[in-house]
Amino acid sequence: MIWPLLIAAGTAVAVLLFDVVFPRWYVPLTVAVAGSLAVAGVSAWAPLGTSRVLCAASGQCSFVYDHTAALVSVLFGLLTAFALLLLVPALREGDSPAGEMCFLLACAMTGGVVLGGSRDLVTIIIALETLTLPLYALVALHKRRAPGGASGAVTFFTTSIVATAVTLLGAALVNLASGQLHLPEAFAPSVGKPLVLTGLVLMLTGLGFKVAAVPLHAWAPSTYDGAPVPIAAYLSTASKLGGVIAILLVTDAAVKGGLAYPAGLTLAVLATASLVVGTLVALRQDRTVRLLAWSSVAQAGFILAPLAGLAVTVRPELFAASLAYTLFFIVLELGAFSGVMSLRPAAASGGVIGDLRGLGRSAPWRGATLAFALIGLAGLPPALVGLFAKITILRALIDAGTFWLAVVVALVSVVGLAVYWRPLAQLYRTAPDDRPARSSWAIYLPLAVATAAAGALTVLPQLALDLARWS
Template sequence: MSSVTSLVQSVDWVALAPPTITAVVALVVLVADLFLPVARKPLLGWIATAGLALAALSLLPLIGAGRRTFCVPGHADVCSYAADPFALVIQFLVLAGALLTALLSIDTVRDHGLPTGEYWFLLLSSAAGAALLPASRDLATLVIALEVASLPAFALVGLRRGDRLSSEAALKFFLSSVAATAVMLLGVSFLYAATGSLYLTRVADALTALPDPRLATLAGAGVALTLVGFAFKTAAAPFHFWVPDTYVGAPLPIAGYLSVVGKAVGFSGLILVTVQGFPSYADVWGPALAVLAAVTMTVGNAAALRQDPHRAHSAVRLLAWSSVGQAGYLLVPLAAAGYARQPAHAIGSTVAYALMYAVVNLGAFAVAALVARTRPANRLADYRGLYQRRPLAALALGFFLLCLAGLPPGIIGLFAKVVVFSAAVDAGLGWLAVVMAVNVVIALYYYLQWTAVLFRGAEAAEPAEAVEPAGGAAETAALAAPGPYRAAGIPAPLATAIVLATALGIALSGAPQLVLRFASGALL
């Protein structure tokens, strides 16, 4: 009994507050769903949104505190959970991204007839796992957090019941993710067998001096298999094949959530295992990540080029391929960390780029959600003449696309790309910097092509509202049905998400150094 009491007293609940609050609110939503009448179900969305805001605010007392918990007795530096600067920055990114996703979801859940309680419970559960992962400092907690973030996401992708595309997307996402998890678990078991520990700091120490060559071989296989598992979560090629179909089949807010929060989870895990767990294998994972970055950005941008606004190609599919290309850029500083004497600077470059990408990509998905209200097919052609119909939305989307392309007035996008480019050059990866420069030029074409479509005159054709969406006639009827939001134009939560993303993008473009200064605190 006394040992249990000692354990409870040693738990730092303040440090654990961000993922704990998110998980508790998820349970509150699930229980409240049992008692609320149908007419009051929308209240669950506002409870979830408030819970995510509260979880984000709980980060404030942790700034500069460096709290740790679940530590080995007598070893304060060997812990399972650390609320250090790196964890706090990624937790902020995750919770802010989930908050914007919640604002996008409030109207989508109602219009598409999604099960309200299940949706919000799953979203909050996934966000809780995503908030736990960057603070995890042992391989077991990393794997658990990764699965807590991923398993609810499978269900969210397939939550549109009766929708064939949604079911297929969820199945592909699930099967490929389970295979990647199995590979990663095999790698973790190899590492445990070779080093005798799961704590990242102890694994790092053990890998520097393995007494038996056979253990070194086992550890090398474990390192490779663990990296493969995290490469899948980051949508790095050739582990990216699930992305386009999953994004198209998922509800639009969930596609945006996966593109931002899902990537944050994958990249934070990849940073932790490489820089903290496997620094002695930098000569292995550094070149591997460099090749992975080059292939990923090339595959993503080349596939995005095939999405033609003059054909019935999906805007969400273009954003999906764009996210694969952006994942390649995010991998560049990680590869550079394998060559640098001080990998912390390279990590800061990845975090800075991730923050920029999160803001503008969720903003683009927010405008896509607005267009989907009247054009459910969400084709690129449906954006033709958007400036005539909704000038502010068109200007916002144009700004987001220019940020992703790295062109003025999207200064923050240009700044982030320069930071990543300089990380590659400083690490001596000149060939990777050249590949990145070529891919940035390629990406300009499809980003500018979509931007130009927004300001062209609308074609005289059958209204796009008549196009039946992938969800079938039931979804068309739901979208066409009158309602308080539809009569008022843009729903208030959706408008809030667009305004927040635009305001953040403009503010950061005016002072891009703030992103790097904020990200520079994310040092391990």
């Protein structure tokens, strides 16, 4: 069970050493990709059960390797490998320093691997910061970044400080009220219930930053648009996955501590605000990555929506629905970012929506993969993976009796069709004079995997639902 953690951390150290000895861009890249795939492979192979470390006399442990930990480790390994492959054009042309980029991504992967099995407040927060801290530098480490790249990195950094402070304050209040750090005992107050209630609300709000949920969402558009597109893809998939897992762990512990209603009510507010704000603002965006960023804010609302049902009834299916939607979303989001990169010049930014004009005709296969991802995010056929994702959310809310939020989700889904229609329509307008240049094979690989996974989930959505079971 400890091998995925050791391999992830060892990959970061190995990248540093190889970069010093062999100063070629492909050497640290090869080491980092191999280490990421090794993390995914070992995590999938490692036996589950009662594997625990850092246990107290009470029997509570800080790290538990169960189904959730294995799933998160596999996903972080694969997403890190895909982000590294998407970076190949920038590394080859010298637009980004290979050693530093690969080292920082390996460090972020290490935080994500630890996060999946974290079972106390301190380990969760440290793992989240280990995942997030490298991303500040990754956003800015690009010579030809967008004009707002530096300001996006600063916005990301300052907002993260506020969010971390809010999360730490909430954790401190929870610990003060219960005298415990391990989950779920930390949410069983022994001093005063108002303290733990305040701490819970602060923790969930602070953790909402990691998934770009309103009100701590303002960093996402400028950061995504200013960062290299592969890093924006990593922020929208791996970083969001880390935030979702942290929220699920804290919420699950709060429910077991008898705080289901305040947890559900807090998440209902975050989900509703994210759905409405993200969708409406996305309608007005002209830059491609910025549109995907605001769409990601709205998608955070979809992810958190099932957990709002905890205010009415406690059902494990609500956690499973949230995690399942996250899996659906990660596949489609990776396909969308990879598709944009495949149609853009090497190492270029995402550009504006008008830059996609006619590329679906002049580059039919690449345009079709991007169109498939956009249609899936909209929840339309033939990419039924997105439709199944939204049905999963609606069914969970209706079964929980949260009908008002189910209506909000349905209305936002309809309005959101216009968000994805704009870039989709540009793809199939009159073909441009010149065919776009061929992209690197390294970009085609994540694009092909994401498209194949989306196609598989369109036919067999139960695969994601089975992986997303929550105990």
